[in-house]
Amino acid sequence: QKEVEQNSGPLSVPEGAIASLNCTYSDRGSQSFFWYRQYSGKSPELIMFIYSNGDKEDGRFTAQLNKASQYVSLLIRDSQPSDSATYLCAVNQAGTALIFGKGTTLSVSS
Amino acid sequence: NAGVTQTPKFQVLKTGQSMTLQCAQDMNHNSMYWYRQDPGMGLRLIYYSASEGTTDKGEVPNGYNVSRLNKREFSLRLESAAPSQTSVYFCAAGGGPGSSPLHFGNGTRLTVT
Numbered sequence: 173q174k175e176v177e178q179n180s181g182p183l184s185v186p187e188g189a190i191a192s193l194n195c196t197y198s199d200r201g202s203q204s205f206f207w208y209r210q211y212s213g214k215s216p217e218l219i220m221f222i223y224s225n226g227d228k229e230d231g232r233f234t235a236q237l238n239k240a241s242q243y244v245s246l247l248i249r250d251s252q253p254s255d256s257a258t259y260l261c262a263v264n265q266a267g268t269a270l271i272f273g274k275g276t277t278l279s280v281s282s
Numbered sequence: 283n284a285g286v287t288q289t290p291k292f293q294v295l296k297t298g299q300s301m302t303l304q305c306a307q308d309m310n311h312n313s314m315y316w317y318r319q320d321p322g323m324g325l326r327l328i329y330y331s332a333s334e335g336t337t338d339k340g341e342v343p344n345g346y347n348v349s350r351l352n353k354r355e356f357s358l359r360l361e362s363a364a365p366s367q368t369s370v371y372f373c374a375a376g377g378g379p380g381s382s383p384l385h386f387g388n389g390t391r392l393t394v395t
Contacts, residue, residue: 180322206383215372215386216325260325262384269315269340270384274324 174199176263178273187282191248195261195273198242205237205244206270208260216260220246251280284308288373288387295363295394303358303390305373313376314356315384316340316348318369325372331356363394 175198185191193207204223208216222228222235222244234247244263248255258275286307295301307314315330317340327340331350345367347359360367370391374384 215389218383218385221383269313269327269330271327272317272325274322 174202174263174271176261176271176273178259178261178276180274181277182279183276184279184281185251187251187253187280189251189280191251191255191278191280193246193248193259193261193276193278195244195246195263196242197244197261197263197271199263200239200242202239202242202263204264205235206262207233207235207244207246208262208272210258210260210275212257219259248278251278253280253282256280286373286375286385286387288371288390290390291388292391293393295360295392297364297394299363300359300361301363301392302360303371303373303392304355305357305387306355307373307375307385308354309375309385310353311375311377311382311385312353314350315374315376316346316356316358317372317374318342319372319389320369328358328371363392365394368392368394 177196206221207219210216220235222237228235232249236245258277260275261273262270264270289304312333316328317325329348331337334353349357373387376384
C-alpha cells in the first residue's frame, strides 16, 4: 500500500525562525509532490508543488525534493504566527489520485 | 469565481438515514474527488472521477456511492448512514490524476447519531 508519512508534531518554533517540515513516501514511482496548509476548521489550500529533484522557492516557502531518498520537505523562513496550521504532504503518480500524509501541526509563537 | 462549492455545510443524520452531498466546480477541471477527514487519520480518498462518465474507488469506498452527473458536478451518497461515517467530507477538483494540484471545497461536517 502506498504511504505518505509525516511527523504529527506539534512542531513549535519562535517567530522569525525557520520551520522545517518533512515527508517521506513509499512509492518510488511517485512523480508529483504537493504541500497544503490547513487552518483549523478550514479546507486545505495549496502552498507549493514540486515535480523535479532539487529546491523550489516561492516567497518565504521552499520545497525540497530528493527522489533517491523518497523525501520531500517544506521550509518556511521568517515564520509568523499566521503560519500556525497543519501542513499536509501529498504525493501521486501519473494517473492516480493524491495520497495525503496525516499532517504536521506547526505552532509559531510570538 | 466560486471554485469548488459543496452543500450542505453541516448535516446531522440518524443511523440508517440516507443523504447526498453535492459538489460543483466552475474551474473546468476534468477530475473530481471525494475525501473524508477524521482526527488523526488525515485525508482519505473515498471515490474519484478522472473524467466525465468514469468513477473509481479510493481507499475507503464502503458505504458510499457516487455520481458524476456532468463535468461540473460530482455527488456522494450515503445510502444508510452509520456512526462511523461521522466525519468532515471534502470535495476537490483538479486537472487530472497526477497532473495538477487539487482545489478543495469548504467541506461538509456530517454527524451520524
